Amino acid sequence: MISQKAKYALRALVSLARIEQPGKALFISDIAEEQSIPKKFLEQILLDLKRHGIVVSKRGKSGGYLLLKPASEITYGEVLRIIDGPIAPLPCLSRIAYRRCDDCLDETACEIRQVFARVTEATRDVLDKTTIADSLASAEGLPDPALVD
Incomplete structure (x- = not known):
């Protein structure tokens, strides 16, 4: 399950992606109102996204x-x-925070790990191939590229 913070981050990015005028910025208050996100929480989220090179802020009258x-x-x-950390349901399957399970005797023979490895790969396949642009396209009734062969 993703956190509320991650949902807010994705919704904020969708708002920013909808801007049709290149170089036009949105104020935090406008995003917060449009997406029903608490403004103070959104500020923290956008700072995280800024630190990771996803968004940029502009100062001034046309800032945002x-x-x-x-x-x-x-x-x-x-x-x-960025927001929630590793996607893998088990630490032994994480790419960014791998850790052997404390109670594991043999990862290669672990039946639980084998099942969740398939779940993890399927999840990564969808999440790592689906972009913010894809979600805008599917909202507009266009076929989702991640779901089309």
Whole structure:
């Protein structure tokens, strides 16, 4: 299950991706209102995303936040890892925070690990191939590229 913070991060990125005018920024208050996100919480989220090179902030009258890279290059998996950490359900399956399970005698023979390895790969496959741009396209009724062969 993803956290509320991760859902807010994804919703904020969708708002920023909807901007049609290149270089136009959105104020935090506008994103917060549009997406029903508490403003103070959104500030923290956008700072995290800024530190990881997903968004950038502009100062001044036409200031606010905008995407630093195209929505087609920002995956759900990337955002979830930034906000929530590892996606894997078991520490022995994590790519970014691998840790052998404390009670494990042999990872290669662990039946539980084998099942969750398949779950993890399927989850990564979807999350790492689905972008913010894809979610906008599917919201507009276009086929989701991650689901089309």
